[in-house]
Each structure stands twice: as structure tokens, then as C-alpha cells.
Amino acid sequence: xxxxxxxxxxxxxxxxxxxxxxxxxxxxxxxxxxxxxxxxxxxxxxxxxxxxxxxxxxxxxxxxxxxxxxxxxxxxxxxxxxxxxxxxxxxxxxxxxxxxxxxxxxxxxxxxxxxxxxxxxxxxxxxxxxxxx
Amino acid sequence: xxxxxxxxxxxxxxxxxxxxxxxxxxxxxxxxxxxxxxxxxxxxxxxxxxxxxxxxxxxxxxxxxxxxxxxxxxxxxxxxxxxxxxxxxxxxxxxxxxxxxxxxxxxxxxxxxxxxxxxxxxxxxxxxxxxxxxxxxxxxxxxxxxxxxxxxxxxxxxxxxxxxxxxxxxxxxxxxxxxxxxxxxxxxxxxxxxxxxxxxxxxxxxxxxxxxxxxxxxxxxxxxxxxxxxxxxxxxxxxxxxxxxxxxxxxxxxxxxxxxxxxxxxxxxxxxxxxxxxxxxxxxxxxxxxxxxxxxxxxxxxxxxxxxxxxxxxxxxxxxxxxxxxxxxxxxxxxxxxxxxxxxxxxxxxxxxxxxxxxxxxxxxxxxxxxxxxxxxxxxxxxxxxxxxxxx
Ligand SMILES: [Zn+2]
Numbered sequence: 001x002x003x004x005x006x007x008x009x010x011x012x013x014x015x016x017x018x019x020x021x022x023x024x025x026x027x028x029x030x031x032x033x034x035x036x037x038x039x040x041x042x043x044x045x046x047x048x049x050x051x052x053x054x055x056x057x058x059x060x061x062x063x064x065x066x067x068x069x070x071x072x073x074x075x076x077x078x079x080x081x082x083x084x085x086x087x088x089x090x091x092x093x094x095x096x097x098x099x100x101x102x103x104x105x106x107x108x109x110x111x112x113x114x115x116x117x118x119x120x121x122x123x124x125x126x127x128x129x130x131x132x133x
Numbered sequence: 134x135x136x137x138x139x140x141x142x143x144x145x146x147x148x149x150x151x152x153x154x155x156x157x158x159x160x161x162x163x164x165x166x167x168x169x170x171x172x173x174x175x176x177x178x179x180x181x182x183x184x185x186x187x188x189x190x191x192x193x194x195x196x197x198x199x200x201x202x203x204x205x206x207x208x209x210x211x212x213x214x215x216x217x218x219x220x221x222x223x224x225x226x227x228x229x230x231x232x233x234x235x236x237x238x239x240x241x242x243x244x245x246x247x248x249x250x251x252x253x254x255x256x257x258x259x260x261x262x263x264x265x266x267x268x269x270x271x272x273x274x275x276x277x278x279x280x281x282x283x284x285x286x287x288x289x290x291x292x293x294x295x296x297x298x299x300x301x302x303x304x305x306x307x308x309x310x311x312x313x314x315x316x317x318x319x320x321x322x323x324x325x326x327x328x329x330x331x332x333x334x335x336x337x338x339x340x341x342x343x344x345x346x347x348x349x350x351x352x353x354x355x356x357x358x359x360x361x362x363x364x365x366x367x368x369x370x371x372x373x374x375x376x377x378x379x380x381x382x383x384x385x386x387x388x389x390x391x392x393x394x395x396x397x398x399x400x401x402x403x404x405x406x407x408x409x410x411x412x413x414x415x416x417x418x419x420x421x422x423x424x425x426x427x428x429x430x431x432x433x434x435x436x437x438x439x440x441x442x443x444x445x446x447x448x449x450x451x452x453x454x455x456x457x458x459x460x461x462x463x464x465x466x467x468x469x470x471x472x473x474x475x476x477x478x479x480x481x482x483x484x485x486x487x488x489x490x491x492x493x494x495x496x497x498x499x500x501x502x503x504x505x506x507x508x509x510x511x512x513x514x515x516x517x518x519x520x521x522x523x524x525x
Binding site: 077 | 253261266267269271274275278281286289295334338384385386
């Protein structure tokens with residue numbers, strides 16, 4: 001089992017509908033998106049594992065004034081995944097004008113979509129999407 | 134360890150300017166040097182703050198040009214600092230530590246920014262570059278969006294209906310515009326009403342236009358020196374009683390946005406070093422980039438319990454002449470004074486120094502003895518604090 005999960009491997013996973021993360025041998029926390037050490041205890045004793053693609057919305061906003069090149073309005077949310085790690089993404093199956101406080105606590109499934117990279121970014125990126133159940 | 138003190142302070146008017154970053158910085162830098170009864174040749178290091186000069190003017194590596202534009206000696210090193218909105222506060226803290234450690238006796242620190250010159254679409258885009266580029270920026274998250282998510286979570290977590298929270302947030306904007314109306318250098322010098330805030334364009338739900346600070350142009354600078362030298366040079370040196378700085382990761386690591394954990398760590402460092410508590414602070418310039426940010430700050434700095442700071446402005450407790458123990462953002466804050474990000478921290482220090490010297494005019498907080506500076510950079514990921522005091 002590999003102990004390293006790079007940005008590219010994580011991205012390739014998302015492109016193939018696999019949500020990769022890291023399980024800490026020392027404290028049992030899951031870390032995703034990937035980094036070199038456990039987000040909870042800093043341990044490097046990590047195993048690459050496939051994570052469940054579900055979670056709950058903890059908070060959100062509707063972006064109405066966006067950076068140039070984006071198409072508002074759209075919904076950004078922070079989701080606590082089933083593994084306990086939090087991730088940021090877009091809620092895709094709701095009219096942004098209908099988004100309200102009742103979104104908090106709603107269960108979602110995770111997927112991804114390719115986002116065109118900014119001219120200042122290193123290429124296109126698979127960004128997380130949330131679908132309300 | 135030696136003691137550090139602040140001598141001259143200066144800021145340009147904040148708002149929309151035709152001047153270049155170098156011209157703005159030269160205006161503030163030279164004025165701070167003159168107010169210190171020093172000459173450029175006396176400055177031993179320049180700690181120069183600027184975040185987005187490359188997007189604003191196509192100018193990287195601005196520090197040596199700022200250095201020559203105010204006539205500093207070639208032997209005085211110039212270093213650029215970038216910690217998003219906390220840039221200048223971090224530069225000032227590093228200067229304080231260098232003076233305390235005996236490396237230098239006299240340092241000029243501050244910053245400049247032309248955020249307004251970029252226009253809103255490019256400014257919004259470049260500010261969003263301070264989010265985590267691989268895993269957060271691609272979602273289209275913006276700076277107001279971050280504090281908007283904090284507002285929704287706050288409403289949910291503490292059971293405060295959103296419509297009620299929004300009214301209290303509007304009162305923060307009203308208070309800071311009231312303070313700004315007394316500040317001739319503020320970007321906005323007009324009072325506003327709760328109704329006007331609540332009728333504004335929605336920027337990122339639930340934050341509306343007047344919940345947000347403006348993109349501003351401006352510069353500010355301060356001179357830091359060893360305390361004995363400071364006493365020889367100026368009548369009222371302002372002493373650095375304590376400092377703190379802390380760093381946190383991306384929002385997905387921070388998780389609970391109602392607590393700015395880096396602030397809690399940073400300000401504890403500053404209180405401990407100063408042997409002071411939140412109750413000792415008379416006046417505070419804190420990071421109100423959005424109305425919600427002021428609520429998070431007054432709680433994180435220990436003025437209010439968590440979940441209890443949201444209606445402080447409504448109750449008139451944080452207002453000039455109010456009934457609370459600490460006046461918050463008498464300058465107008467980022468909200469009304471403006472927010473040229475690389476300069477903001479130095480302008481906050483300028484306000485606190487003038488308050489502690491009794492030189493704040495119409496904005497003077499009666500009997501202010503101890504002041505706190507609080508600056509947040511990026512997505513709650515850098516916080517820097519300074520506790521300043523007048524005579525001991
Ligand atoms: Zn661990």
C-alpha cells in the first residue's frame with residue numbers, strides 16, 4: 001500500500017470517480033485533500049485509502065459577485081465527509097436563488113467536475129461537487 | 134531582551150488615488166521618518182508590505198524601489214512582506230522583534246497597495262488567490278464568501294435566526310461608518326443606516342454590499358526603535374507591550390469557521406507577554422473586512438464570550454462614547470477607513486498610536502492607555518496582534 005498521495009493521484013482519482021484520502025496509523029484520522037502529514041496529529045504514518053463519497057453540509061454561501069471569469073450565482077459549501085475530513089465544493093443540483101439555511105445539515109453525495117484553470121493556475125482542475133439527496 | 138517603541142506614524146488618505154504604489158509609500162514613509170525626528174539615513178532596515186503589486190502595476194520586487202524612492206542608504210536592506218491582509222502588521226512585528234533582539238536600532242515598516250486601481254472583477258479574482266489554489270479557489274470561493282459561510286454557520290450554531298443576525302451585522306457597519314465620518318483620511322466618511330445596509334446588493338449570501346469593506350488605495354508606515362533611543366527622539370514614544378502571530382491551514386482543515394483559531398493562539402501570546410487581559414484594553418483596531426469578521430474578532434480577542442458578540446454594536450458597547458469597556462475601530466475600521474491590504478496593519482497601528490498619544494481629535498477615546506491591533510490575513514489563516522501602551 002502506498003503511503004503517499006500526490007495532488008495528481010488525487011486528481012486522477014476524482015476523474016475516475018474515486019475519492020482518495022489518507023488514514024493515519026497513529027490516531028485513526030482521515031486526511032483529504034492529501035498532504036504529507038496527518039491533519040490531526042502530524043504523523044507521516046499514513047495509508048492511502050478510498051473514502052466514501054458522502055457527507056453533510058456544514059455551511060454554505062451563494063457567490064453573487066464573483067472573480068472575473070466565473071459565472072455567478074453559484075453555491076459554495078463546506079461538507080463534513082463520512083470520513084470526518086471537511087472539503088470545499090459546489091452544490092450543483094439546486095437553484096442558487098432557492099438556497100437557504102435549511103441546506104445546513106443536508107446529506108450530499110460527492111463527485112467532481114473539471115474546472116478550467118485560470119491563466120495564472122497550473123492547468124485545469126477536478127473540483128468537488130455536492131449533490132443533495 | 135530590549136524594549137521596542139514606536140516613534141513616528143503616518144498614513145496617506147485611503148480611497149481612490151492616482152498615485153503609484155511607490156509614491157503612496159514615499160508619502161507615508163517620509164512623514165513617519167520626519168515625525169520621528171530622524172532622517173532617511175538613520176533607518177537601518179525597511180520592512181515593506183505589498184501584496185498584489187504585480188497585478189496592480191506589473192511590478193514585482195517593489196521593496197528596493199520603495200527604498201530608493203525615500204532615499205534610504207544602500208547599506209539599509211529592503212525586504213518585501215506578504216501575508217495577505219495581515220502583511221503590514223507582520224512586517225511591524227518582525228521589526229519589533231529585530232529591535233528587541235538587538236539586530237537593529239531603527240526600522241521603517243509599513244506597506245502600500247492599489248487595490249481600487251485593479252477594479253472589482255480583477256481585485257476579487259486576485260484576493261481569491263489567497264485561498265488554497267488546488268482545493269478551494271476552483272470552487273469560485275471569494276473573500277466575502279468565506280465570511281458569509283462563517284455567518285451562516287454562526288447563525289446555525291448559536292440558534293440566532295439569520296434575519297436577526299443580519300440586522301446586528303448591519304449595526305456593525307453603521308457604527309464603523311459613524312467612526313469613519315470623523316476620520317478625514319477614511320475612504321468612506323458618510324454615515325449610513327441599517328436600512329441602507331439591508332437594501333444593498335447581495336455579494337455572498339448573507340453578506341450585502343455594505344457588510345463588505347471597499348477595495349482601497351493607500352499606504353501607511355511607522356518607525357520602530359529601541360525604547361531608550363525612542364525616548365531621546367520623541368516626546369511620547371508608544372511601547373510595544375506584547376505581540377503574537379499564528380498560522381492556520383486551509384478552511385477545510387480549520388473546519389469550524391466561527392472560531393478563528395489562529396487568532397486565539399496569537400492574541401494569547403500577546404496578552405501573556407504584556408501581562409494583560411482583554412479587560413485591560415481601552416481601544417482596539419481589529420480586522421473588520423466584513424461585518425461578520427468584527428463579530429468573530431471581538432469574540433476571539435476575548436472581549437465577548439463565543440456566541441455573544443453578535444449584538445455588541447447594536448447595544449452601543451463598541452462605539453465611541455459607548456457604554457462598553459473597549460471602543461472597537463474608532464478609525465472607521467477596514468469597513469469605512471478602507472482596506473489597501475498591504476498597508477492596513479500599519480494604518481491600524483497609526484490609529485492606536487494616535488489614540489494613545491491623545492491626538493485622535495474627534496475620534497479620541499477618552500483616557501485610552503492600552504490599545505490592541507488585530508489583523509487577519511487570508512482565509513483566517515494568518516493572525517497577527519500587537520498590544521501597545523503609552524506611559525507605564
Ligand atoms: Zn494522525
